[in-house]
Structure formats: structure tokens, C-alpha cells
Amino acid sequence: MNKRQVAWWTLAIAATAALTVWALRPQPVSVETAEVVRGRFEQTIDDDGRTRVRDRYTVSAPLAGRVLRIALRAGDRVDRDSVVAVILPSVPVLQDPRTMRELEERSAAAQANVLRAEAFEQRARAALEQARVDSSRSARLAAEGFVSAAAREQSELAALTKERELEAARYERLAAERELAQARAALLRVRADSKTGVGTAFEVRAPVSGRVLRVLQESEGPVAVGAGLLELGDVSNLEVVVDVLSAEAVAIVTGADVHLALGDDKAPLRGKVRRVEPSAFTKISALGVEEQRVNVIIDLMGTGDALAAVGDGYRVDARIVVYSEDDAILVPAGALFRDGTGFAVFVVEAGRARKRPVDVPHRSNRMGLVAGGLQPGAHVIVFPGDTVRDDVRVRVRKP
Incomplete structure (x- = not known):
């Protein structure tokens, strides 16, 4: 075998090795991201209630x-x-x-x-x-x-x-x-x-x-x-009764804002908490569990036109605001995960996931309020799976 053949074989082996290494290298994890933004934060207690003539x-x-x-x-x-x-x-x-x-x-x-x-x-x-x-x-x-x-x-x-x-x-x-x-x-x-x-x-x-x-x-x-x-x-003078868990009722104060929804095709209504009843009662949940619940009485706010479609005994979805803050740093709740006694997120930087602890004093079903650890504009991984780890390569999925 002459030197020319040796060179060709050496080149072929090197190319094969390079292709093998490239094929076996770890592939980037496909992830979905969301941007950290500034906005109004509201922590709410969500439950269903019903209207009644006052x-x-x-x-x-x-x-x-x-x-x-x-x-x-x-x-x-x-x-x-x-x-x-x-x-x-x-x-x-x-x-x-x-x-x-x-x-x-x-x-x-x-x-x-x-x-x-x-x-x-x-x-x-x-x-x-x-x-x-x-x-x-x-x-x-x-x-x-x-x-x-x-x-x-x-x-x-x-x-x-x-x-x-x-x-x-x-x-x-x-x-x-x-x-x-x-x-x-x-x-x-x-x-x-x-x-x-x-x-x-x-x-x-x-x-x-x-x-x-x-x-x-x-x-x-x-x-x-x-x-x-x-x-x-008088059906024009209505109030809303929402029974909430007694453990949640302690966070509700008189005068708290309430967002009320009658349905997807109906305009939302506003309300104010007038009274949290002092006595709780026992209620059996759909799972057969005994729960201690408290009635929260809510006054409907708005004009007569907005309330014209509402009658006595109507079902409503209520979101009672227990904490709010304007111009807050917001991160999607799906991006937060437990890290010891606190919370952390994965931030995408230069194509890699970087684990970062964050201070989240308040959370809602959709958003978390960030007091430290993140700045607006950062992109965080939403619903990270087991394959997402610190410093792992990621590829952002396009919506």
C-alpha cells in the first residue's frame, strides 16, 4: 500500500469518526419559552357562586x-x-x-x-x-x-x-x-x-x-x-354569594375587588366584597370530602345595562382579588418549579438552559410575582420536563 492509499484511508477513517461523533452527540432539547414582562399582578381566590335578590x-x-x-x-x-x-x-x-x-x-x-x-x-x-x-x-x-x-x-x-x-x-x-x-x-x-x-x-x-x-x-x-x-x-338589586374554603377566607377583606364571569359569550362584571360571614358550614365536595366553607357576599358594580341580563339564581365564576400590585415583574406560573424551600426557573441564554433561583412572594394560577432574580425581557422555559437541566442545550419551538 503506497502513501497515497494510506492518506485516503486515513481521511476516510477520520471522516467516519467525525460523522459518528456528530451523530451521537446530545441533541438540543426542544422547549417552549415565554418572556418575562412588567404588568399588573393579581392573586385571586377562584370559585363559583350564584346571584340572589338582595x-x-x-x-x-x-x-x-x-x-x-x-x-x-x-x-x-x-x-x-x-x-x-x-x-x-x-x-x-x-x-x-x-x-x-x-x-x-x-x-x-x-x-x-x-x-x-x-x-x-x-x-x-x-x-x-x-x-x-x-x-x-x-x-x-x-x-x-x-x-x-x-x-x-x-x-x-x-x-x-x-x-x-x-x-x-x-x-x-x-x-x-x-x-x-x-x-x-x-x-x-x-x-x-x-x-x-x-x-x-x-x-x-x-x-x-x-x-x-x-x-x-x-x-x-x-x-x-x-x-x-x-x-x-327587586331583580335589579342583586348580590352574589360565593362559598370559599375557610382556609382561604382568612385572606379576603371587605372591599376587595371581584371579577365575575357569566359565560364565555357574556361581558365580565365587577364586584366588591361586602361581607365575609363569620360562621362556616360543612359541605361535601364532589370527591366526598368534608370541607369547611364560608359564604362571601359580593355587591355587583356597574350600570343597569350591564346587569340587565343577570337574574336571580344565576351561576357565576368569581375571582376574588386578595393581593394586587401595579408595574410588577411577571413570570408565567408554568415556568416556576420548586427548588429546595424556594422557586427557580430555567432561563434560555446562548442556546442553553440556565437554572436561576427567583424570589416569588405571590402566585396566581397564571402568573407569579418576581421580587428578585429576573428582569423583564428574559426568556424562561415553560413547563420544563425531566430532560431540561442546568447548562443543557435547548432549541426553542416556534408556536
């Missing part, structure tokens, strides 16, 4: 007898003092001393309810006056830079809440007065009919204006004293 009134039978068929149906509009049902008292009942005593006690209880409603209205009016004074003071101090905008908004929300509480107290008083009038009228009618021995029809009237939410006694039939006939309410 003030619901049950129209009940003021005396025993036979109620005629109620012509009203759910959704019908009724005015205050309009006739909603007619009851025909029976003669044996009219002559029953026990029934007479029940009507007298019912009238006395209705009188007590009126006094209580008046006291609640006076208390609500005093609370509203104080809330308006506090709101005016906060607005003045905020203009001078002594209090934050959040404190001013909180005082304005408190004043708005007190206005609605006064409105609710006023309706409660009107309803109590209407129930008292019904009870007294029933008592007078029974006393008069007891003397003649003939029962005359008694008209049951609506205590407030609103819409019929539910008819409890649709067909004609006998009713007892206090039996519910139908429910009334």
Missing part, C-alpha cells in the same frame, strides 16, 4: 282559609298594595277562639317588626351620615397627599355600602308596615265575620313593588295562618 319578601297568608288560584307567574311585575291573592275564610275557623288568638298575636308581632325595622333604618341612616363624613375627609386628605388612593377608594366604597344598607332598611320598614296592615285587617275581618257567621273574601296585597320570584301556592286550596303564598323581590 331583599326577598315572602307574602304569607294572614289568616287561615281557602286561597283562590293565584294568576301571577314568576317574572310578573307587581306594585306595592296591589292584590296578589284572595283568601276565603271558613266559618268554623272564624268561630275558633284559638284562631282569633293567633291573629291577635300575629298582629302584635307585626307591630314589633315595624318598631325593629324603624330602629334599623335609623341606625343605617346614622351610619350613612358618618360614612359620608369619613369619605369627604379621606378625599380631602388624598388630595393633599396624606392618605393613599386605596384608602380613599375604601372610604367611598364604605359610603356606597351604607347607602345600600339604608335603602334595604327602608324597604324592610315598608314591608313590615304592610305586614302589620295585613295582620290588622285580617283580625278586623275575622272579628266582624265572627259576629255575622259569614266569611267574606280577604285580599292579600303586595308589601313592596318588584317582580314575582316564585309562586309557592299556585293552585286553589286550603292554607294555614302564615303559610307562604309567593316570593317578591
